[in-house]
Amino acid sequence: MTPVAITPRLTLVQVYAIAKNTFKEAVRSRIFYILLAFAVCLLLFSFVMGLLAIGSLRRVILDMGLSTIAYFSAATAIFIGIGLIYKEVERKTIYNVLSKPLSRSSFILGRYLGIMTVLLVNLVAMTLVLAGVLASVGAFTARIFPAVGYIYLELMILSAVALFFSSVSSPVVSAICTVAFYLIGHTSSSIPSFLVPLVQSDFAKRALLLLYHLLPDLNLLDINNLVVHDIATAPGFAVRGVTYTLLMVAALLLASSLCFKRRDLV
Amino acid sequence: MDHVLQVTELKKSFRGHLSIGVHHVLDGINLSVPKGVIYGFLGPNGAGKTTTIKILAGLLFPDAGEARIFGRSSTDRSVRRRIGFLPETPYFYDYLKGAELLAFMGRLYGLSPSQLSRRVPELLETVGLKGQGKLQLRKYSKGMLQRIGLAQALIHDPELVILDEPMSGLDPIGRREIRDLILSLKEQGKTVFFSSHILADAEMLCDQVAILVKGRVVQEGVLEVLLGSEVRFWDVTLGGLETFSPPPGCSVLTHRGGQVLVRVESEAILQALLDKARAEGASVRSVMPHKASLEDLFMAQIPGGGT
Numbered sequence: 286m287t288p289v290a291i292t293p294r295l296t297l298v299q300v301y302a303i304a305k306n307t308f309k310e311a312v313r314s315r316i317f318y319i320l321l322a323f324a325v326c327l328l329l330f331s332f333v334m335g336l337l338a339i340g341s342l343r344r345v346i347l348d349m350g351l352s353t354i355a356y357f358s359a360a361t362a363i364f365i366g367i368g369l370i371y372k373e374v375e376r377k378t379i380y381n382v383l384s385k386p387l388s389r390s391s392f393i394l395g396r397y398l399g400i401m402t403v404l405l406v407n408l409v410a411m412t413l414v415l416a417g418v419l420a421s422v423g424a425f426t427a428r429i430f431p432a433v434g435y436i437y438l439e440l441m442i443l444s445a446v447a448l449f450f451s452s453v454s455s456p457v458v459s460a461i462c463t464v465a466f467y468l469i470g471h472t473s474s475s476i477p478s479f480l481v482p483l484v485q486s487d488f489a490k491r492a493l494l495l496l497y498h499l500l501p502d503l504n505l506l507d508i509n510n511l512v513v514h515d516i517a518t519a520p521g522f523a524v525r526g527v528t529y530t531l532l533m534v535a536a537l538l539l540a541s542s543l544c545f546k547r548r549d550l551v
Numbered sequence: 552m553d554h555v556l557q558v559t560e561l562k563k564s565f566r567g568h569l570s571i572g573v574h575h576v577l578d579g580i581n582l583s584v585p586k587g588v589i590y591g592f593l594g595p596n597g598a599g600k601t602t603t604i605k606i607l608a609g610l611l612f613p614d615a616g617e618a619r620i621f622g623r624s625s626t627d628r629s630v631r632r633r634i635g636f637l638p639e640t641p642y643f644y645d646y647l648k649g650a651e652l653l654a655f656m657g658r659l660y661g662l663s664p665s666q667l668s669r670r671v672p673e674l675l676e677t678v679g680l681k682g683q684g685k686l687q688l689r690k691y692s693k694g695m696l697q698r699i700g701l702a703q704a705l706i707h708d709p710e711l712v713i714l715d716e717p718m719s720g721l722d723p724i725g726r727r728e729i730r731d732l733i734l735s736l737k738e739q740g741k742t743v744f745f746s747s748h749i750l751a752d753a754e755m756l757c758d759q760v761a762i763l764v765k766g767r768v769v770q771e772g773v774l775e776v777l778l779g780s781e782v783r784f785w786d787v788t789l790g791g792l793e794t795f796s797p798p799p800g801c802s803v804l805t806h807r808g809g810q811v812l813v814r815v816e817s818e819a820i821l822q823a824l825l826d827k828a829r830a831e832g833a834s835v836r837s838v839m840p841h842k843a844s845l846e847d848l849f850m851a852q853i854p855g856g857g858t
Binding site: 298377382384387550 | 643
């Protein structure tokens with residue numbers, strides 16, 4: 286058998302193989318189904334809550350449904366993401382994989398694409414349930430699809446963050462850091478909208494704005510409230526969101542690869 | 552001679568907890584593995600065998616020196632297309648089935664699905680796992696995991712096979728099967744580099760060995776040359792003797808039921824013993840010459856091992 290030359294095609298085949306294996310790993314674990322089942326139960330529960338809130342059935346189902354999807358997807362992304370690299374090293378399964386003609390960057394990319402596929406399947410399943418609940422009360426709106434699309438963009442960033450921390454630290458530290466990133470990402474937008482108008486000094490205003498630009502802003506990708514209250518998104522919102530996501534993901538994957546590239550696998 | 556693997560002045564050290572203290576594992580080792588041989592990499596626990604092998608597999612990076620495989624640095628991933636590697640106590644994705652694992656590993660080497668559909672059943676049969684390919688790896692025994700580990704190392708028909716403790720965890724039948732497999736790899740013209748602390752297996756298999764002690768190679772070369780052909784002592788079994796006083800220079804090991812086992816350390820004394828035994832009407836039941844074994848060679852290299 287002649288050894289296959291290292292070509293971009295081989296790299297693609299390898300990345301696909303790693304991604305497929307990551308997907309199998311997730312869908313063959315019980316915890317994935319437990320999280321999904323719990324999310325589906327909450328989505329169905331939103332229907333009950335909607336019935337109790339007389340006159341605002343659609344709004345309650347949409348609000349609760351989209352929030353459930355966002356939080357459970359984020360939990361799944363963090364839960365799987367924090368172990369993506371660390372567990373491979375800890376369980377020594379990585380020895381077999383990285384002794385093959387596979388670059389460490391391809392391994393990182395394959396693991397990332399694997400988790401993104403898992404999250405996509407997860408998201409599609411939850412969206413279908415939400416669409417079903419909305420349709421059953423005659424309140425279906427196609428705007429849930431862009432809302433879920435933005436949730437997916439947020440998951441792309443969150444998974445890349447979890448993967449980065451997983452390549453340099455233990456799952457507990459990775460979980461703490463990723464959750465901190467998530468919380469900061471959802472509160473940082475209050476700096477320009479709430480804190481800056483409160484301060485008098487120009488220097489303090491600039492410092493706060495600089496801080497805001499250094500911190501992640503995940504609210505740039507959140508349109509759940511707009512969908513619930515039937516408000517249109519501003520022009521250019523989608524382009525800005527997609528660009529922001531792609532830049533963040535590229536930077537995080539690059540950082541993960543650099544950290545992992547010369548790491549001794551003891 | 553055509554060498555597939557050459558290690559020159561390889562050094563590796565690890566930092567202790569909280570980066571306090573440095574533990575030197577490899578202290579400038581040199582190895583040369585010619586093409587087509589079975590090469591045993593021997594040493595006590597903690598000698599640095601696995602560290603060396605991990606550097607060869609691209610899992611660790613050396614502090615100094617270099618390891619060249621097929622003329623290229625071991626850090627060059629293109630050389631790994633020509634290497635099959637079995638880590639010590641292989642750990643696999645236990646949610647995969649045996650055949651799935653082989654197909655996954657094969658894809659990482661760029662094998663096509665049609666190549667894999669032929670190669671996977673063939674290899675499962677070769678390593679004695681025919682019919683077990685649809686079983687999840689979490690249900691495999693330790694011996695079965697070792698076999699599937701070997702199968703994944705051979706999936707792409709490599710020219711150089713690097714095995715870290717391939718006999719570990721196997722029962723005597725399993726060890727024999729792995730030994731036969733290693734010999735068949737040599738017959739196919741492949742080079743096998745394996746680490747082991749089971750000296751009997753190494754002695755049976757190896758053309759060449761290196762003995763590693765505390766991060767240094769203390770012996771390397773062709774096994775026959777290292778062991779020599781000189782007889783170190785003879786064990787002589789004599790029968791039909793109720794009482795027997797051996798000539799000077801002999802030591803009686805056992806004397807039971809008219810049978811005496813005597814150890815002699817020179818050919819002249821052996822003759823004297825045999826003459827005296829015949830003169831006293833004893834029957835000579837066996838004369839067993841003992842040459843130096845790999846174990847003798849190994850123990851002589853280990854500090855305190857010769858005592």
